[in-house]
Amino acid sequence: MNNSDIKKKMKDSIGYVPPGVMVAQQLGEDFQDIIGMYNDHIWSEGVMPLKYRYLIALATAIFDNNEARAKLEMNKAIKYGANREEIIEVIKQQVWMKGAPTLVQVAPLIQFMNHKFNESNI
Template sequence: MGKVQTLAPDMMKGFGSLFTSVMKEGALPLKYKELIALAMGVGSCCEPCINLHVKKCLNAGATKEEIMEAASVAVVMQGGPAYTYMPAVVDALEANGQ
């Protein structure tokens, strides 16, 4: 992302501001927001998103079981393409000591 930061600093700053304004405690606890973000990452077949949000889910207090269940909801809603990214969720859990 370093090159993107150099070439599109305003976009990066704007996205960072949006991310931090949404992904914090609010009416929904941060853990729930991270589980939603993880499910969205699985549903959109975005492996970097999966890796990031598994780690953030764990940091927000989510259990391995909660993470797998949230990812499974994405499979129900998105079908086969999302299903093929379930191993990425398991790999990210293992990479984070789970």
């Protein structure tokens, strides 16, 4: 699959071309091809369903305290079938991993999740 095909596949499946793939273009076509193929390899269906991969990505975004990326990953997890209970489980695990102050950090994510599932906000 060439780089144009990979970018089209990304645009069709997630709605955009990830910034890392676009930035890689500035570092040369060969480098962008490698990054694009690696991205395709990671985010194509494999042994683990995409829903679980996006839940893992959500967990890493929460752990990194990256709200924008967490919302993006949550959207993708929901798109691939994650339900509210699964997302809550990821959030609770990250509170366990990082400690109680994480509750303040995840408050906007809970509101975002409730909005996505048409539930009342906190």
